[in-house]
Amino acid sequence: MNVQQSMTVRGKDRYKSGVMEYKRMGYWEPNYEPKDTDVIALFRVTPQDGVDPTEACAAVAGESSTATWTVVWTDRLTAAEKYRAKCYRVDPVPNSPGSYFAYIAYDLDLFEPGSIANLTASIIGNVFGFKPLKALRLEDMRFPVAYVKTFQGPATGIVVERERLDKFGRPLLGATIKPKLGLSGRNYGRVVYEALKGGLDFTKDDENINSQPFMHWRERFLYCMEAVNRAQAATGEIKGTYLNVTAATMEDMYERAEFARELGSNIVMIDLVIGYTAIQSMAKWARRNDMILHLHRAGHSTYTRQRSHGVSFRVIAKWMRLAGVDHIHAGTVVGKLEGDPNTTRGYYDICREDFNPLHLEHGVFFDQHWASLNKLMPVASGGIHAGQMHQLLDLLGEDVVLQFGGGTIGHPRGIQAGATANRVALEAMILARNEGRDYVHEGPEILAKAAQTCTPLREALDVWKDVTFNYESTDAPDFVPTPSMAV
Ligand SMILES: O=C(COP(=O)(O)O)[C@H](O)[C@H](O)COP(=O)(O)O
Numbered sequence: 217m218n219v220q221q222s223m224t225v226r227g228k229d230r231y232k233s234g235v236m237e238y239k240r241m242g243y244w245e246p247n248y249e250p251k252d253t254d255v256i257a258l259f260r261v262t263p264q265d266g267v268d269p270t271e272a273c274a275a276v277a278g279e280s281s282t283a284t285w286t287v288v289w290t291d292r293l294t295a296a297e298k299y300r301a302k303c304y305r306v307d308p309v310p311n312s313p314g315s316y317f318a319y320i321a322y323d324l325d326l327f328e329p330g331s332i333a334n335l336t337a338s339i340i341g342n343v344f345g346f347k348p349l350k351a352l353r354l355e356d357m358r359f360p361v362a363y364v365k366t367f368q369g370p371a372t373g374i375v376v377e378r379e380r381l382d383k384f385g386r387p388l389l390g391a392t393i394k395p396k397l398g399l400s401g402r403n404y405g406r407v408v409y410e411a412l413k414g415g416l417d418f419t420k421d422d423e424n425i426n427s428q429p430f431m432h433w434r435e436r437f438l439y440c441m442e443a444v445n446r447a448q449a450a451t452g453e454i455k456g457t458y459l460n461v462t463a464a465t466m467e468d469m470y471e472r473a474e475f476a477r478e479l480g481s482n483i484v485m486i487d488l489v490i491g492y493t494a495i496q497s498m499a500k501w502a503r504r505n506d507m508i509l510h511l512h513r514a515g516h517s518t519y520t521r522q523r524s525h526g527v528s529f530r531v532i533a534k535w536m537r538l539a540g541v542d543h544i545h546a547g548t549v550v551g552k553l554e555g556d557p558n559t560t561r562g563y564y565d566i567c568r569e570d571f572n573p574l575h576l577e578h579g580v581f582f583d584q585h586w587a588s589l590n591k592l593m594p595v596a597s598g599g600i601h602a603g604q605m606h607q608l609l610d611l612l613g614e615d616v617v618l619q620f621g622g623g624t625i626g627h628p629r630g631i632q633a634g635a636t637a638n639r640v641a642l643e644a645m646i647l648a649r650n651e652g653r654d655y656v657h658e659g660p661e662i663l664a665k666a667a668q669t670c671t672p673l674r675e676a677l678d679v680w681k682d683v684t685f686n687y688e689s690t691d692a693p694d695f696v697p698t699p700s701m702a703v
């Protein structure tokens with residue numbers, strides 16, 4: 217669709233004062249072959265009516281690298297050709313008139329090593345507010361190995377997490393304490409104890425539990441760790457509770473994390489809303505202190521959910537693997553929150569594989585080597601219950617934390633019973649899978665059989681059997697990938 221030759225103005229005309237189209241300033245280079253060492257970003261660009269698509273895509277390259285709206289002679293003091301990001305390919309988005317995929321290559325030297333803040337200041341810095349665009353979405357990114365190697369990656373990783381917990385061969389089980397807000401420290405600790413004693417591996421503070429008047433953070437930490445210790449003693453298993461250290465300042469977060477460590481916690485938690493630099497700081501702290509770092513993606517849906525504008529969660533997942541968290545909420549598919557199966561599968565692969573091959577059906581547009589960065593444990597959380605165990609295992613695999621908040625605490629016979637129902641459902645499903653049974657199709661039967669000797673499971677299945685969340689996905693691709701889209 218595009219003029220397939222460079223339109224870059226060369227010679228002395230290039231630096232004459234005045235406004236020049238971005239595609240003529242050198243930000244559209246259709247013959248450019250991206251180097252192995254380039255960072256690549258794929259944007260979905262929706263230009264305003266009447267704006268030439270190639271110019272809009274070139275502008276995205278320009279505004280996310282070196283350009284401003286007019287020619288500046290000071291470009292000549294730099295290696296401008298190298299530092300200019302180059303849009304090298306523009307494809308119309310299939311079935312979506314007016315939208316274009318823009319592939320943009322950035323020289324590695326544009327980025328400070330090991331800094332998500334610096335990366336994002338370019339890639340999502342100014343450009344999302346650029347007036348000639350109606351909408352802009354960052355769909356995917358590819359990072360060269362040399363760049364990946366400048367990041368710490370997950371502080372602990374899946375392998376070491378399992379070794380520390382001494383739990384193998386099955387998903388881990390967790391629960392978010394409910395109600396999210398209002399419990400006193402003592403009552404909160406009681407919920408933690410019962411959930412862990414009933415059979416869960418982890419409990420979790422919710423995203424908005426920090427240090428409110430009804431329960432200051434030290435109170436929460438003290439009661440939660442008492443609960444963990446008692447549950448460990450009662451069950452002989454290692455247990456954990458994600459103590460949310462999210463706070464207003466880094467100093468406060470370090471203070472809270474250090475107190476969690478002093479009390480013997482094996483895990484702390486942060487929210488995505490603390491920002492990339494704070495996340496990287498906490499990842500380094502977690503590595504130094506032998507702590508697992510759980511990330512709740514609080515806030516992400518404000519910019520990940522719409523197909524045409526924002527940042528895809530697959531990109532956030534990549535940034536977070538680089539940044540160095542150990543757990544990341546990545547969707548449930550069957551639960552209450554957004555999650556198209558194929559797209560979610562792509563997020564899980566980004567967290568757990570050494571190498572992600574291009575897989576358009578899963579929304580993965582590039583090969584990505586992870587250069588031995590640790591693997592990141594995805595967390596499935598939000599409106600799930602024991603009756604979905606076969607689907608969860610099938611869709612999400614084994615290296616995942618399945619978190620049932622309401623699906624534990626809302627059990628008719630209480631929290632311990634809710635936890636037991638989930639643990640028994642999981643163990644029954646793992647046994648069936650290991651015996652080679654077709655557990656996906658026989659799932660309901662397998663659960664019913666286990667429920668014959670487990671009253672809590674029977675009650676859980678009875679109370680939640682009809683609960684499903686079948687809504688149309690807002691994030692699933694609205695196009696069918698074609699082979700020509702493979703780079
Ligand atoms: O409180 C919950 C879930 O509670 P419940 O299990 O009672 O529904 C979590 O904050 C959400 O799962 C976050 O969503 P995501 O994991 O998609 O970020």
Ligand SMILES: [Mg+2]
Pocket residue numbers: 392396422423
């Ligand atoms: Mg929550």
